[in-house]
Structures are given as C-alpha cells and as structure tokens.
Amino acid sequence: MTLLSVQDLTVTFRTRGGPVSRPVDGASLDLERGELLALVGESGCGKTTLALSLLRLIPEPPGRIDPSGRITFDGADLLRLSPAELRPVRGGGIALIFQDPGSSLNPVLTIGAQVVEVVRAHTTLDRRAARARARGLLASVGVGDAEYRLDQYPHQLSGGLRQRAMIAMALAGNPRVLIADEPTTALDVTVQAQILDLLADLKRRLGLAILFITHDLSLAAGVADRVAVMYAGRVVEQAPAARLFAAPSHPYTAALLAAIPRVDRPARRLSVIPGQPPPATDWPRGCRFRPRCRYAWARCADEPPLQEAGPDHQARCWLINEPERRGP
Amino acid sequence: MVAFLARRLGAAALVAFGVVTLTFLLIHLAPGSPLAGPAENPYVSREMVEQARRNFALDQPLYLQYLRYLANLARGDWGTSYAMHRPVLDALGDALPNTLVLALAALILDFGLGIAVGTLQGMRAHSTLDRVCSAVTLALYSVPVFWLGLMLVLVFGQQLGWLPVAGVVEPVVYGTRGLLGKALDRSLHLILPALTLGLVGAAGTARYQRAAVLEVVRQDFIRAARARGLSEPAVALRHALRNALLPTITLLGLSLPTLFSGAVLVETVFSWPGMGRLAVDAVLKRDYPMVTGAAILVAFAVVAGNLVADLLVRLADPRTRETS
Amino acid sequence: MMTRRVRLALALVTGLYLVAMLAPLLAPYDPAAQLDLLGGRLLGPSLAHPLGTDSYSRDVLSRLLYGARLSLWIAALAVLLAVTLGTAVGLAAGLAGGWVDALLMRGVDAALAIPRVFLLIVVLALWNQGGVVALVLVLGVTGWFGTSRLVRAEVQSLRRRDFVLAARALGLPGGRIALRHVLPNVAAPIIVTAALGVGNTVLLEAALSFLGIGVRPPLPSWGDMIEEGQAFLATAPWQAIVPGLAVVGTVMAFSLLGDALRDAWDPRTQ
Numbered sequence: 001m002t003l004l005s006v007q008d009l010t011v012t013f014r015t016r017g018g019p020v021s022r023p024v025d026g027a028s029l030d031l032e033r034g035e036l037l038a039l040v041g042e043s044g045c046g047k048t049t050l051a052l053s054l055l056r057l058i059p060e061p062p063g064r065i066d067p068s069g070r071i072t073f074d075g076a077d078l079l080r081l082s083p084a085e086l087r088p089v090r091g092g093g094i095a096l097i098f099q100d101p102g103s104s105l106n107p108v109l110t111i112g113a114q115v116v117e118v119v120r121a122h123t124t125l126d127r128r129a130a131r132a133r134a135r136g137l138l139a140s141v142g143v144g145d146a147e148y149r150l151d152q153y154p155h156q157l158s159g160g161l162r163q164r165a166m167i168a169m170a171l172a173g174n175p176r177v178l179i180a181d182e183p184t185t186a187l188d189v190t191v192q193a194q195i196l197d198l199l200a201d202l203k204r205r206l207g208l209a210i211l212f213i214t215h216d217l218s219l220a221a222g223v224a225d226r227v228a229v230m231y232a233g234r235v236v237e238q239a240p241a242a243r244l245f246a247a248p249s250h251p252y253t254a255a256l257l258a259a260i261p262r263v264d265r266p267a268r269r270l271s272v273i274p275g276q277p278p279p280a281t282d283w284p285r286g287c288r289f290r291p292r293c294r295y296a297w298a299r300c301a302d303e304p305p306l307q308e309a310g311p312d313h314q315a316r317c318w319l320i321n322e323p324e325r326r327g328p
Numbered sequence: 329m330v331a332f333l334a335r336r337l338g339a340a341a342l343v344a345f346g347v348v349t350l351t352f353l354l355i356h357l358a359p360g361s362p363l364a365g366p367a368e369n370p371y372v373s374r375e376m377v378e379q380a381r382r383n384f385a386l387d388q389p390l391y392l393q394y395l396r397y398l399a400n401l402a403r404g405d406w407g408t409s410y411a412m413h414r415p416v417l418d419a420l421g422d423a424l425p426n427t428l429v430l431a432l433a434a435l436i437l438d439f440g441l442g443i444a445v446g447t448l449q450g451m452r453a454h455s456t457l458d459r460v461c462s463a464v465t466l467a468l469y470s471v472p473v474f475w476l477g478l479m480l481v482l483v484f485g486q487q488l489g490w491l492p493v494a495g496v497v498e499p500v501v502y503g504t505r506g507l508l509g510k511a512l513d514r515s516l517h518l519i520l521p522a523l524t525l526g527l528v529g530a531a532g533t534a535r536y537q538r539a540a541v542l543e544v545v546r547q548d549f550i551r552a553a554r555a556r557g558l559s560e561p562a563v564a565l566r567h568a569l570r571n572a573l574l575p576t577i578t579l580l581g582l583s584l585p586t587l588f589s590g591a592v593l594v595e596t597v598f599s600w601p602g603m604g605r606l607a608v609d610a611v612l613k614r615d616y617p618m619v620t621g622a623a624i625l626v627a628f629a630v631v632a633g634n635l636v637a638d639l640l641v642r643l644a645d646p647r648t649r650e651t652s
Numbered sequence: 653m654m655t656r657r658v659r660l661a662l663a664l665v666t667g668l669y670l671v672a673m674l675a676p677l678l679a680p681y682d683p684a685a686q687l688d689l690l691g692g693r694l695l696g697p698s699l700a701h702p703l704g705t706d707s708y709s710r711d712v713l714s715r716l717l718y719g720a721r722l723s724l725w726i727a728a729l730a731v732l733l734a735v736t737l738g739t740a741v742g743l744a745a746g747l748a749g750g751w752v753d754a755l756l757m758r759g760v761d762a763a764l765a766i767p768r769v770f771l772l773i774v775v776l777a778l779w780n781q782g783g784v785v786a787l788v789l790v791l792g793v794t795g796w797f798g799t800s801r802l803v804r805a806e807v808q809s810l811r812r813r814d815f816v817l818a819a820r821a822l823g824l825p826g827g828r829i830a831l832r833h834v835l836p837n838v839a840a841p842i843i844v845t846a847a848l849g850v851g852n853t854v855l856l857e858a859a860l861s862f863l864g865i866g867v868r869p870p871l872p873s874w875g876d877m878i879e880e881g882q883a884f885l886a887t888a889p890w891q892a893i894v895p896g897l898a899v900v901g902t903v904m905a906f907s908l909l910g911d912a913l914r915d916a917w918d919p920r921t922q
Contacts, residue, residue: 106549109566
C-alpha cells in the first residue's frame with residue numbers, strides 16, 4: 001500500500017532582486033510500505049529541497065511550496081495541515097535524517113538529552129521511562145554501551161556513531177516513513193556499509209518505508225527496491241531497481257550509468273554527459289534534457305509526460321513512442 | 329577543572345601585575361615629577377612631599393623605586409590622598425562598594441534586556457519588529473551615556489519628579505528610616521543611574537546577541553530539531569538560545585572595562601559616590617595617588633570579573649572542557 | 653563593496669565632514685562672541701538664533717558647528733594614529749611570534765584591563781597639558797590596543813595560508829611579505845574598526861570635555877556645551893539636549909558606515 005504520495009510538487013525560491021528559482025518543479029512519486037525507494041540525481045538537482053518540503057521545512061521567505069501540489073500521508077494532505085497538526089507528523093509519522101550528523105546535532109546537549117527530548121515530544125513517557133527508551137533505541141541502532149553514550153556530547157562521538165544517534169532520534173517517534181538525505185555521504189566507506197546495513201535491517205524489522213536520497217547511483221543499486229531519477233526539478237524515470245539498471249529508458253539514466261567507471265572491463269575513457277545541468281531559474285522549454293541529449297529531435301520541443309516504458313516502469317521520453325530512434 | 333582554575337588565576341595575576349607596572353611607568357614617564365611641590369599643587373604641603381620622597385625612594389635608581397612601589401601596594405600602602413588627606417586605600421574602600429552595586433545592577437539590566445531583545449530579533453529576523461529594534465539599538469548605542477543620564481534626570485527627576493537624581497541615599501532623612509525604608513531609599517536612588525548605564529550596554533548586547541542568534545539559526549541542527557517534531561518554543565530556547573548565549577557570555581568579560589568607563593560618567597552626573605567620581609575629582613585636583621590608585625583598583629575588578637566570565641563560559645560550553 | 657548601505661552611510665559621513673569643515677562659512681556668529689550679556693542669555697530658538705543662545709549669550713548654532721569641526725578633526729586624527737600604531741604592533745606581534753608576541757600581547761592585555769576612561773584620566777592627569785594636540789595624542793595612544801589584537805589574530809590565521817608560505821619559500825624578506833601580502837588582506841577589518849572607532853572617539857572626546865579634561869573652554873565642544881547645559885536643565889533644557897543630539901547623530905552615521913562596510917565585506921555574502 002502507498003504510504004506517501006507526492007503529486008505535482010513545486011517549490012519556488014525568490015532570489016535577491018532576481019529571477020525565481022524552481023528547484024522542484026512538478027515532481028511526483030509514491031512510496032510503498034516496506035520498500036526502499038532511492039531518489040537519485042546530480043548534486044543540486046532539487047532532491048534535498050524535495051525532502052525538506054515533504055515535512056514543510058523550507059524557510060517560507062524566501063522559499064514557497066506551491067499550493068497546487070499535494071503530499072498525501074495517512075489520508076491527509078500535509079500541505080493543508082496547520083502547524084499544530086503538522087508537528088506530530090514530523091518525527092511521529094515521517095522522520096528525516098540528514099547528511100552531516102555533525103552539524104545536525106546540537107553541540108551543547110548530550111546525546112541522551114536530545115533523544116529523550118524527541119521521545120517525550122511524541123509520547124507521554126516520564127523522564128525515567130523516556131531515558132530507558134532512549135537507551136533501548138541507541139542499542140537497537142547498534143550503539144554499543146548505550147548507557148555510557150547517553151551522557152556523551154556529539155563532539156565526543158565518531159561520525160558513524162553520530163549518524164546512528166541521529167537515526168535513533170529519527171526512530172524515537174515511531175515513524176512509518178524514513179527519509180534519508182545522503183545519510184552516508186559524509187562518512188568513511190567502511191562506516192557507510194554499516195549504516196546501509198542498519199537501514200536495511202530497520203526496514204525489515206520495523207516495516208519502514210525508506211526514501212533514500214543520493215547522488216551515487218552505484219550506492220542506490222546496492223540498497224534500493226525501486227529507483228526514481230530526478231532531473232531539472234522533476235522525476236524523469238522510475239522503475240524497480242533491477243529493471244532500471246538493466247534496461248534504462250531515459251537517456252539521462254543511461255548516461256549516468258555509462259558514466260560509472262567499471263572495474264570489470266578494460267579501462268577506457270570515462271564517458272561524460274556533455275553540457276551542464278540547466279539553472280533552476282531558467283528551465284529549458286520542452287524536454288529539459290534536450291540540450292544535452294544525443295537523441296533529441298523535433299518532437300522534443302514538447303515536454304514528454306511520464307509514460308509507461310514497461311511493467312511498473314515510467315519515463316519521461318518520446319523514445320518510448322518512437323523506439324526506433326534509439327538506434328543499434 | 330582545578331588545573332583550569334589555576335591556569336586562569338595565574339594569567340589573571342600576570343595581567344594584574346602588568347597593570348601595576350603600566351601605571352608605574354606612566355607615573356614616571358609623565359613630564360614633571362610625580363610629586364609636584366606646593367608651588368604647583370595647592371593641596372600638597374612640604375611635609376607631605378618629604379614623606380612621599382622617602383616613601384617612594386625617589387633618590388634611588390628606577391628599579392629600586394619599582395620594587396618599593398610594588399612592596400607598598402602589596403602592603404596596602406597606596407599612598408595618601410593630597411586632597412582628602414586620607415590613605416588612598418581607605419577612600420577607595422568606601423567608594424568601591426558603591427561602584428560595584430551600580431555596576432552589578434547595570435550589568436543585570438544590560439544582559440537581561442539585551443539578551444531578551446537580541447534573541448527576539450534573531451528569531452524574527454527581517455520582520456518589522458526586528459527593524460524597529462535595530463533602529464532603536466543603533467540610536468541608543470550612539471548616545472553618550474552621560475547625556476542619557478541627563479535626559480533621564482530631566483524627564484524622571486525634574487519634569488515628573490518620580491525618582492531621586494543624586495547620591496546613594498537621601499542625606500538627612502535616611503538615618504530616620506527603618507530597615508525597609510532604608511532599602512527602599514537605596515533602591516530608588518539606584519534606579520536612574522543603573523538604568524542609564526544599563527540601557528546603553530543593553531543596546532550593544534542586543535545587537536551582538538541578534539547576530540549570534542542569526543548565526544545559530546542558520547545551522548543544520550535547528551532544522552533537524554524542527555524535523556523531529558519539536559515545538560517552536562522548545563527549538564528557540566533549548567537549541568537556539570543555549571548556543572547563541574555562548575558568544576554573549578564571552579562578551580560579558582569583554583564588556584567590563586566599558587561598563588566601568590561608563591560608571592565614571594554616570595557617577596558624575598548622579599553624584600554617585602563611587603570610584604569613578606573619586607577619580608574625576610582627583611584629576612581636577614591633581615591628586616595623583618588617588619588617580620592611580622583608582623585606576624589600579626578598577627583594573628583589578630575587571631580582571632576578577634574576567635575570571636568569573638571565563639569560568640561561566642567553561643561551564644556553559646561542553647566543547648571547551650576537553651582540551652587544554 | 654559599494655552597496656547601497658555603504659553609499660548612504662558614506663554620503664552621511666562626508667556630509668558631516670563638509671558641514672564641519674565649512675563651519676567658518678556656515679556659522680552666523682563667532683562661537684566665542686558673547687553677544688549680549690544683559691538681555692541675550694539663554695534665549696530660545698528664533699530667527700536670529702536658530703538654536704538659541706547659551707548662558708554667556710553665545711550663539712548655540714555657531715558653537716555647534718565649530719564644535720563639530722573640532723570633534724571630527726580630533727576623532728579622525730586620533731583614530732588614524734591609533735589604527736597605525738595598532739596595525740604596526742599587531743603585524744609585528746603576529747609575524748614575529750615567540751617571546752616578542754607574548755610580551756606585546758601581555759602588555760595589551762594589561763592596558764585593556766584598565767577601562768579606557770580611567771586610563772585617559774590617569775594619562776591626562778599626569779600629563780596635564782591641555783590643548784588639542786595633546787588630546788589627539790592621548791586618545792590615539794590609548795586607543796590602539798584593540799586594533800593590535802585584531803590585526804595579530806588576522807595575521808596569525810593568514811600566516812598559515814599557502815600564499816604566505818609560498819612567499820617565504822621564495823625567500824621574500826619579512827617586511828615585504830608583511831606589507832604586500834599580509835596587509836592588504838587585513839585591510840578590510842581594519843577599515844571597519846576605524847570607521848566604528850571614529851564614532852567611539854567622538855563619544856570619548858565628548859565625555860572628556862564634559863568632565864572638564866578634554867577640550868577646554870573657550871574652545872567650543874559638544875561635551876562642554878552639555879556640561880554647561882547641566883546647570884540649566886530645569887529652565888533651559890534646550891542647552892543640554894541640542895549638543896547631545898548632535899553627538900548621537902554623528903556617532904550613528906559612523907556606526908552605520910562601519911556596519912555597512914562590515915556586511916559588504918563579510919566573506920559569507922560574497
């Protein structure tokens with residue numbers, strides 16, 4: 001069943017005396033119970049903005065979530081809720097973990113204090129019970145010697161431990177959806193693997209739906225059930241992971257895959273996507289990938305809608321309708 | 329903690345020592361002898377000059393004079409005031425509590441009001457409230473503290489007649505009052521001077537605190553706290569303010585010299601019998617021992633205050649406790 | 653650097669200096685002239701005397717203008733002296749390091765522990781010179797400590813930056829490194845400090861004149877005017893209010909300039 005449904009989400013930012021920026025422009029995606037959906041895209045393509053807007057954490061000036069969009073969770077449109085109604089959802093229904101645990105933790109409070117704070121915000125437990133629960137949470141995310149860690153400060157913990165602590169805080173409200181925004185980018189490779197294992201474990205044990213945001217396609221390949229590719233503020237392709245990597249439909253996805261250096265083949269020149277991603281203040285007309293696409297033709301002057309490219313596989317490309325243009 | 333205290337005490341002692349040395353150098357670098365005879369200074373008698381000459385060992389080489397000077401200070405012999413004909417330390421001892429009371433009251437007002445306003449401004453940055461407050465604090469910060477005192481005297485003392493404008497207590501009547509009456513009298517007399525000194529300080533503190541809050545609010549952990557479903561007040565107080573207070577506590581130590589500088593002027597305007605007024609009177613009467621004594625004592629007060637402030641910072645920021 | 657705020661503040665400050673420098677032309681009367689001791693004292697504002705007259709029947713507006721000239725000159729020169737001294741000491745301490753640095757900075761700590769007004773009182777008492785030159789010197793010589801700390805901190809952080817290491821590796825002499833490589837990078841905070849310092853010095857000079865140890869009569873100064881107005885607070889409050897407002901306006905202009913420059917040069921807004 002679909003836990004979270006995003007429809008036509010648009011987020012705008014006013015720049016200082018300049019044009020309006022639309023980092024998220026008509027994006028849609030669905031998150032099913034118990035699945036890990038990876039949202040993939042280049043740095044700066046709007047993924048983080050999308051994640052923040054799901055919990056309405058975009059600073060209202062200069063940002064603005066366009067009221068034409070809908071974010072449906074638990075039968076309610078999150079964009080229509082009052083701040084008081086929204087608060088229990090934050091952390092209680094949908095939890096968000098950030099890229100850099102170092103800067104996302106309050107440096108002057110102990111880990112324990114911060115976890116307990118979240119527990120008490122979402123439950124009616126008293127302080128002792130909350131502390132016990134905090135201890136349990138830390139243990140469940142793989143923090144050894146949890147009792148000792150409760151009284152430590154963020155700067156006394158390693159990067160991996162901090163990230164685990166943040167995950168524990170995210171779980172403290174018993175959410176059903178976890179949004180992880182580049183959770184491993186700031187960590188060492190070995191720690192990365194541990195955190196990814198932890199997330200997979202949590203998904204299995206707690207039945208969490210996870211929206212996993214990353215710029216690293218190969219990382220997504222390792223963890224995702226389904227993948228959505230984002231470009232120029234919209235989703236351009238989504239499919240089950242295996243299918244996406246085996247037979248990508250959108251040229252952008254194909255180019256991203258081709259750009260990954262392979263160790264199992266003789267070394268060749270790295271392939272590169274020509275051009276630059278367009279600025280969020282000035283999206284191209286028609287298909288937004290057109291200026292950089294090797295297949296582009298006249299029809300691409302009209303923006304393609306998301307179409308069926310296969311079972312449970314959609315993409316935004318006219319090549320679906322004229323597959324012969326793909327060539328050999 | 330003990331090691332930290334010991335180190336800070338040592339550093340404070342060094343600074344105190346430096347202050348004393350500095351004053352000694354100033355006295356001896358000044359053109360003319362530090363002991364102007366009766367021809368130059370009507371308050372000084374010949375006997376006093378002779379005694380001072382012996383006391384300060386003026387016929388000895390400079391380094392011996394310096395040692396003599398240090399020894400005298402340590403012994404509690406800070407010289408005799410030319411104008412008041414009393415030991416300097418005595419007179420200072422009488423004046424010090426008055427200055428401290430004024431300074432403390434002003435400090436409480438300064439930081440209490442300053443932090444509150446600054447935090448409010450920071451949390452509601454760029455709103456109309458913020459802009460209005462910024463304009464007000466800018467104006468207050470540019471006001472000469474003695475002029476502000478006069479204006480307050482004008483409004484509250486003369487036009488409205490609500491508050492007393494001179495001295496610590498009402499001269500004759502005070503003695504006749506009971507304990508409560510005495511307390512009330514003292515408090516009333518304290519209001520205007522403390523307000524004068526505190527308001528200007530509060531303006532500066534508010535501006536500083538606003539910047540500190542803005543800095544903190546930009547940081548990720550604030551957004552992360554909101555993402556966890558914490559209420560706005562909780563975010564503001566537990567997360568934003570606790571972090572934004574750190575630089576402001578550091579400001580506490582740094583603002584002490586300015587506070588005492590302002591006290592000099594406020595004491596003059598309100599005839600407050602503190603060290604500032606003592607020093608000003610002494611200057612006009614060329615009472616060198618008193619002037620230098622006051623400067624040294626005030627510097628010591630500043631050093632002590634800085635020590636306390638350092639301790640507070642240490643306590644407040646867990647990150648400073650680990651490293652040496 | 654030339655943001656709107658900077659332009660505005662710069663215009664204000666320039667305007668102030670122009671008015672002050674043109675005082676001899678703008679002032680309707682001689683500031684020291686006691687015009688009519690019998691009937692012309694403590695008059696309120698009128699066409700002949702837009703700001704009234706003081707207790708010696710001198711025209712307040714003229715005194716205000718001449719006072720502005722004096723105060724602004726004193727402040728500018730004193731700050732120039734202080735900033736030069738502070739930069740020199742800060743550069744020396746920051747680049748030399750070792751015991752030179754330690755000694756200089758301990759000295760600065762000691763000097764900063766003495767509240768500025770007390771220090772000024774001590775120096776002025778001991779020196780007992782009177783005269784504007786002495787005042788400028790004293791204000792300058794007591795005002796460089798903060799700048800030296802600032803410069804030293806900047807220098808120390810710059811020292812570790814690669815371009816300084818590169819210069820030293822190429823064998824450039826220390827003085828040259830100081831002047832051509834380090835100094836331009838420290839310039840911005842120094843200029844901000846200087847702008848704010850002028851405002852602060854105007855306040856200090858007014859305070860000293862108020863106490864009677866700054867600019868001495870018969871030279872006109874705002875602080876002195878406020879002091880004289882103190883006696884007539886009940887009958888002619890105007891005497892004390894007007895010069896005070898002049899000080900507030902002047903200091904605000906410099907504070908605006910300093911703030912605007914600081915924000916314009918803030919690395920985060922670049």
